[in-house]
Amino acid sequence: MMHHGEYKVVGGKLVVADLRSSDGVITEASINGDFFLEPDEALQDINYALVGLPTTATSAMIRESVTNHLRSEAVMFGFDADAVARVVRRALGHATTWSDHQWQIIAPQPIPITEQVALDEVLAREVAAGTRQPTIRFWDWDERAVVIGSFQSLANEVDIVAAERHGVQLVRRISGGGAMFMEAGNCITYSLYAPESLVDGMSFADSYPFLDAWVMDALSRMGVQAHYKPLNDIATPEGKIGGAAQKRLARGGMLHHVTMSYDIDAEKMVDVLRIGREKISDKGIASAVKRVDPLKRQTQLDRGEIIRIMMETFTERYAATPASIDDSVRAAARELAATKFTTEQWTARVP
Structure with missing residues (x-):
């Protein structure tokens, strides 16, 4: 099953989540948007952090997984782990938009x-x-x-x-x-x-x-x-x-x-x-x-x-x-x- 969600950070950038799930688990993840992230490889860390999470994962679970998987030198501009959690929850239908x-x-x-x-x-x-x-x-x-x-x-x-x-x-x-x-x-x-x-x-x-x-x-x-x-x-x-x-x-x-x-x-x-x-x-x-x-x-x-x-x-x-x-x-x-x-x-x- 495919999932798509978007979230514009207040005062920040647009974050988009394209996910695939099977049997209640996220099997593929692509976080994208107009944010800034260094180094480039840190995007792989974020995507990897989402794979394997249950589709019922709470914001706290998603945020913790992203934080734990990000390499120490990673710097996020215009978004953060909270924004990733929110857009993933939106994509999965747990969070709503106006x-x-x-x-x-x-x-x-x-x-x-x-x-x-x-x-x-x-x-x-x-x-x-x-x-x-x-x-x-x-x-x-x-x-x-x-x-x-x-x-x-x-x-x-x-x-x-x-x-x-x-x-x-x-x-x-x-x-x-x-x-x-x-x-x-x-x-x-x-x-x-x-x-x-x-x-x-x-x-x-x-x-x-x-x-x-x-x-x-x-x-x-x-x-x-x-x-x-x-x-x-x-x-x-x-x-x-x-x-x-x-x-x-x-x-x-x-x-x-x-x-x-x-x-x-x-x-x-x-x-x-x-x-x-x-x-x-x-x-x-x-x-x-x-x-x-x-x-x-x-x-x-x-x-x-x-x-x-x-x-x-x-x-x-x-x-x-x-x-x-x-x-x-x-x-x-x-x-x-x-x-x-x-x-x-x-x-x-x-x-």
């Missing part, structure tokens, strides 16, 4: 924050179960809230008294990462629900820029030259504009979401978020800065127009079709919000 899926896109509609985070869990589990196509959803909301990461300490991150004074609701999401200060119209948030096969064999560090390559394109169309700053910050030459978070579910689905600042009341944010005070304590700007507005300032566009361009870019790149949240999904989100995301047990699970 074009392997029929993407859906959900436009923003005002939904309470507790239901927003509940929807993230509901929709991610539907994709994992195969009852929903991979989907991207843009958020909208009317209330004021702080959404903290799954593993953050509530007391360490939020000044509870200040939050109550400003009418800020405290919500914990299922993904890790940092706190999000959210008022109506102050930032842009989207959630991506995908099968884990899309990032098969990828580290979290590599998967962030891979999953958000489309948004870098969208920002470029708006005149914003953005890039990833490891691990999960989206930055421009003028500084950070946003951050990403991820949750990979046990049944093969994943949630990836991003929040980018549009026009944030910095004084209020710093009053509510303890970590915000620490981050700017050495910059002498706690009382001088009134707003944090990177996307508004750098694009000179309305928030709605930015979201429109982002949706248009995603649709063009991945042939996404419009979708909506039906009544049953919304009901499931309301139920999960009531039984989990509005409870003290969940919100203060890390006190």
